[in-house]
Amino acid sequence: MAYPANPNLRASTLALLSGIWTKLPAAVARARAWGADWCERSTPFIHTIDGEVVAHVGVLEIPVVIDGRAQTVAGVHAVCTAAELRGRGHMRACMEAALAWIDARHATAILWANDPAIYTRFGFASQAESIFVGPVVGGREDGVRLLARDDPADMEFLTAQLARRSPVSQRAATHEPGWLALIDLALWTTGPSLAWIPALECVVVYAVRDRFLDLYDVIGASIPSLADIAAHVGPGVDTAITYFCPDALGDHTLVAEPTVLIDQLMVRGAWPSDPQPLAFAPLGRC
Ligand SMILES: CC(C)(COP(=O)(O)OP(=O)(O)OC[C@H]1O[C@@H](n2cnc3c(N)ncnc32)[C@H](O)[C@@H]1OP(=O)(O)O)[C@@H](O)C(=O)NCCC(=O)NCCS
Missing domain, CATH: 3.40.630.30 (Gcn5-related N-acetyltransferase (GNAT))
Structure with missing residues (x-):
């Protein structure tokens, strides 16, 4: 309705x-x-x-x-x-x-x-919700295309990726064609970076704070490993924090920390x- x-x-x-x-x-x-x-x-x-x-x-x-x-x-x-x-x-x-x-x-x-x-x-x-924290090896930020919210072509591209995405987790995740993600992105005025990683065929929603990789979402038809993501977007990082359940990331070293x-x-x-x-x-x- x-x-x-x-x-x-x-x-x-x-x-x-x-x-x-x-x-x-x-x-x-x-x-x-x-x-x-x-x-x-x-x-x-x-x-x-x-x-x-x-x-x-x-x-x-x-x-x-x-x-x-x-x-x-x-x-x-x-x-x-x-x-x-x-x-x-x-x-x-x-x-x-x-x-x-x-x-x-x-x-x-x-x-x-x-x-x-x-x-x-x-x-x-x-x-209770948790964040998930663990070690990663950061790589070079190459082969990555940043998507700009004020570029209609980039947003069209993002919309297409949202429509074909798999849930980022089987434990707890949305599985909607993109309208909720786009509304949330529009509301998130201080929002994170969005980057298309061609080699992994996914968009990552993330921020890098010194040695920390804050990973907010992964949008793709299949979900790559955390190690592969960190290798593309994490120069200098040694710790990843995911703000979603990491079960699809193939990384079993992340530790849940309850948080609000x-x-x-x-x-x-x-x-x-x-x-x-x-x-x-x-x-x-x-
Ligand atoms: C929260 C809000 C929607 C309440 O609206 P309201 O019309 O005053 O609420 P009502 O008079 O219908 O109250 C309904 C019940 O909720 C309770 N309630 C209302 N505000 C409350 C609060 N801040 N904390 C705890 N209970 C509250 C009332 O005591 C009442 O309980 P009862 O019916 O069991 O006696 C209103 O204060 C508001 O718009 N706040 C700003 C926006 C906001 O913060 N929204 C919530 C986001 S999580």
Whole structure:
């Protein structure tokens, strides 16, 4: 489902969100220019007063792989109420409508919360995420083509790679054709480098900080080894940190370190009960 066709409601919804997250309009426009339309992907649950939208809970239907099983989860996002109208149950009304809609369609809802206490009362429970840290041997930064977000040809190329990608992990990863990754990339204003490595036929999303290689995502039809990636993008690095489960990277020396990266993953409904560490790549969050 998408935003209401009614242009007033659509504009009023976006005005509410923009008033709370000031960088959102530019990011929505950027993602739309790349072919990923927030309004087509998000199902909004809204509360109106005199025709104005005053509260919002958005739901994204996100194809994922969790423990090797393909499924679609409901990603709850952009939860807000107009500042002057908080504490009156408006968000609760939106959330209850959203959860009824979700429960009729999906076994699992997820979100990332900066304030988990808001969501426990709606049946969400915190789920630990980890980063994965270990030694690598950096190589020369050659044979690599950096992709520029402001170059339409590069973004078209990235979009094509997203459409043919394999999940970056079988343990926990999105498996969507690119709209969520592009929306997340548009929102990530201080974003990482994107590089196409022809020899490995993949795009890596990464940053190099002194001796550290921060690896945020790998986008390709198959996932190369961490050693091969480090050999291409990691001059001078000796330690890699992956922000997603590294099971597909063929490296068994990475050690999981539990962490909260800005926001806390919370889950409602079906979820693996085993305690294995996991993380969703930053371009697979909602
Ligand atoms: C968080 C926010 C959406 C709450 O909206 P609201 O309309 O004031 O919430 P409601 O009045 O519907 O409250 C619903 C319930 O959540 C609880 N709640 C609201 N804000 C809370 C908070 N910050 N911490 C814990 N509980 C909270 C209320 O006590 C209420 O509980 P109850 O119904 O069991 O008594 C609003 O404060 C907001 O827009 N904040 C800025 C955006 C934001 O931070 N969004 C969340 C991102 S994770």
